[in-house]
Amino acid sequence: MQYLTLALCSAMVALGTLSPVWAQNTPNHNRPKPVNVDRENRSQFSAKKAYRVIYTPVPDPIPLNKHFTLKLVVQDANNRPIDNAKIVVDAGMPEHNHGMNVKPVVKALGKGLFEVKGLLFHMGGYWEIYVDVQAPGKPKERATFGLTLKLEDQKQPAMDHSHHH
Amino acid sequence: MHRLLFWIAFGLSAAACQPAQDEVRWTPQQEALIRTLSPLPSPPVDPANRYAQHPKARHLGQYLFFEPRLSGNGKFSCASCHNPALGWSDGKAQAVGLKTGTRNSPTLWNVAHQRWLFWDGRSDTLWGQALQPLESTLEMDGDRLKVAHLIGSDPALRSAYEHIFGRFPDLRDRQRFPSSGKPMPDQLQDPRHLAWSQMAPVDQHVVNQVVANVGKTLEAYQRQIVSRPAPFDTFAEGLQTQDKAKQVALSLEAQKGLRIFIGRGQCILCHTGPVMSDFEFHNIGLPKVGKGPVDMGRFDGITALRTELFTGAGPFSDVPPDHARNDKLLYLTQQENNHGEFKTPTLRNIAQTAPYMHDGRFASLEQVLAFYAAPANAPAVGRREDTLQDLKLSAEDLLQLKAFLESLSGPTLPASLTQQPPAPAP
Numbered sequence: 001m002q003y004l005t006l007a008l009c010s011a012m013v014a015l016g017t018l019s020p021v022w023a024q025n026t027p028n029h030n031r032p033k034p035v036n037v038d039r040e041n042r043s044q045f046s047a048k049k050a051y052r053v054i055y056t057p058v059p060d061p062i063p064l065n066k067h068f069t070l071k072l073v074v075q076d077a078n079n080r081p082i083d084n085a086k087i088v089v090d091a092g093m094p095e096h097n098h099g100m101n102v103k104p105v106v107k108a109l110g111k112g113l114f115e116v117k118g119l120l121f122h123m124g125g126y127w128e129i130y131v132d133v134q135a136p137g138k139p140k141e142r143a144t145f146g147l148t149l150k151l152e153d154q155k156q157p158a159m160d161h162s163h164h165h
Numbered sequence: 166m167h168r169l170l171f172w173i174a175f176g177l178s179a180a181a182c183q184p185a186q187d188e189v190r191w192t193p194q195q196e197a198l199i200r201t202l203s204p205l206p207s208p209p210v211d212p213a214n215r216y217a218q219h220p221k222a223r224h225l226g227q228y229l230f231f232e233p234r235l236s237g238n239g240k241f242s243c244a245s246c247h248n249p250a251l252g253w254s255d256g257k258a259q260a261v262g263l264k265t266g267t268r269n270s271p272t273l274w275n276v277a278h279q280r281w282l283f284w285d286g287r288s289d290t291l292w293g294q295a296l297q298p299l300e301s302t303l304e305m306d307g308d309r310l311k312v313a314h315l316i317g318s319d320p321a322l323r324s325a326y327e328h329i330f331g332r333f334p335d336l337r338d339r340q341r342f343p344s345s346g347k348p349m350p351d352q353l354q355d356p357r358h359l360a361w362s363q364m365a366p367v368d369q370h371v372v373n374q375v376v377a378n379v380g381k382t383l384e385a386y387q388r389q390i391v392s393r394p395a396p397f398d399t400f401a402e403g404l405q406t407q408d409k410a411k412q413v414a415l416s417l418e419a420q421k422g423l424r425i426f427i428g429r430g431q432c433i434l435c436h437t438g439p440v441m442s443d444f445e446f447h448n449i450g451l452p453k454v455g456k457g458p459v460d461m462g463r464f465d466g467i468t469a470l471r472t473e474l475f476t477g478a479g480p481f482s483d484v485p486p487d488h489a490r491n492d493k494l495l496y497l498t499q500q501e502n503n504h505g506e507f508k509t510p511t512l513r514n515i516a517q518t519a520p521y522m523h524d525g526r527f528a529s530l531e532q533v534l535a536f537y538a539a540p541a542n543a544p545a546v547g548r549r550e551d552t553l554q555d556l557k558l559s560a561e562d563l564l565q566l567k568a569f570l571e572s573l574s575g576p577t578l579p580a581s582l583t584q585q586p587p588a589p590a591p
Contacts, residue, residue, distance in 0.1 A: 118496030152197035
């Protein structure tokens with residue numbers, strides 16, 4: 001009987017320590033909503049599937065509050081690289097209704113590769129990266145990527161700003 | 166025997182059944198979040214100031230920080246508003262120099278960590294920042310020509326300067342280098358503006374170089390205004406090393422406040438990292454007070470930054486414009502969002518630096534927390550960021566948050582760093 005009490009209590013304690021994780025300890029903006037989960041794939045079609053965009057961040061994973069670069073591969077619907085597309089990149093936190101405080105600069109590297117410099121995510125939580133693609137004579141379409149930048153995954157305290165790269 | 170077992174089991178279960186009463190249990194995720202807040206590392210290097218760590222520059226900077234001769238009327242020094250005994254601030258809602266300004270004097274604790282200076286971030290270097298209060302007609306109302314002549318004519322100052330920067334320029338020709346003058350874009354008829362604007366650009370450059378160097382010594386000094394471990398840091402260390410004796414540094418109430426800070430209070434989203442600032446700008450929806458013009462905050466700060474001479478990408482910087490430290494300038498953009506945004510202040514030693522906010526509108530931490538409990542959504546200008554929500558914080562939550570904020574104060578600095586040294590050189 002006493003053992004049962006003990007077991008019950010331990011179970012309650014276990015539950016008690018678990019429940020706050022969901023109930024109160026996670027900033028409530030920090031988890032992606034179900035619809036966002038599909039967006040976490042680093043390869044996405046643009047809205048009407050005219051283009052495919054694949055990204056790799058440098059460094060990887062994306063650091064908090066430091067400038068980072070994106071390498072983009074931009075293809076048409078048949079996986080052929082697009083060279084002379086016009087690419088505009090932006091990012092924002094849809095749940096907080098704000099964007100970045102910086103304006104990234106895109107450079108074409110040829111063979112459908114692009115380099116995007118100057119991005120900076122100053123806040124932890126769910127971010128979306130927007131890549132607008134327009135190949136000559138084709139419609140402009142947007143590919144949207146989602147990712148969650150977890151504060152608790154930052155190896156070093158999120159500090160510096162000047163001496164990276 | 167049976168009875169003994171019973172009592173052990175009973176005792177265990179009773180104790181285990183009420184952990185929340187006298188102990189906060191931390192999940193691995195919470196522990197990881199706490200590790201992002203402590204310990205405080207040393208400030209990042211500043212490659213734009215090659216004298217940032219120079220011992221003689223530190224010393225001269227400390228001398229100048231407390232030196233009223235830098236001001237127009239000889240009565241104000243940097244320390245008048247950044248008083249080490251008042252948390253490197255002044256205890257006033259709005260700064261009072263030669264006139265009363267519209268903004269609160271921010272603390273200088275850990276200022277070398279900042280990415281942007283001022284509430285609106287209109288400066289990007291700690292050395293270039295210094296010239297603004299020095300010349301502001303509201304603050305010290307000094308001027309760059311007078312400062313340059315002061316250093317050139319006081320043998321002790323001149324010698325201290327030359328030991329760091331090499332030969333002091335020859336400014337004796339008062340035709341070329343009037344005794345007083347500075348650019349005053351808002352007062353074009355002021356004799357000091359006229360004196361400055363009539364100088365040859367090469368001569369202006371010589372004077373600007375002297376005051377940029379003065380700024381570099383002030384930075385070298387201010388880089389040492391680094392907070393010491395606070396009870397919260399002892400606790401965080403104890404949590405990581407599982408040392409219960411260190412964990413008691415934080416009262417139970419403050420631990421619960423910490424749990425709110427990193428959890429449902431969402432404070433950590435902006436008050437990030439060991440300085441408890443993301444070094445960026447937010448519109449938290451503070452309503453308009455008083456009749457004066459609306460403060461546009463970061464929006465106007467970016468405009469001012471675009472014409473600022475003393476930046477990391479400018480002619481007095483010790484790195485070229487394309488150096489990585491200037492990425493923050495290169496990729497900067499001005500957007501409508503910036504209306505009414507102010508820099509997230511550090512929370513270290515926050516209990517020492519009332520009143521609070523960019524305009525000092527809140528006299529106490531209670532008032533700040535009451536605002537966050539039910540943030541108004543009638544911003545003075547612009548749009549309140551959706552990051553801020555109605556958190557439904559109870560009176561008890563607020564007391565716990567206050568206890569946590571109070572646990573962020575560490576010891577003061579030794580007197581050797583908080584007074585004017587007897588002479589400009591060691």
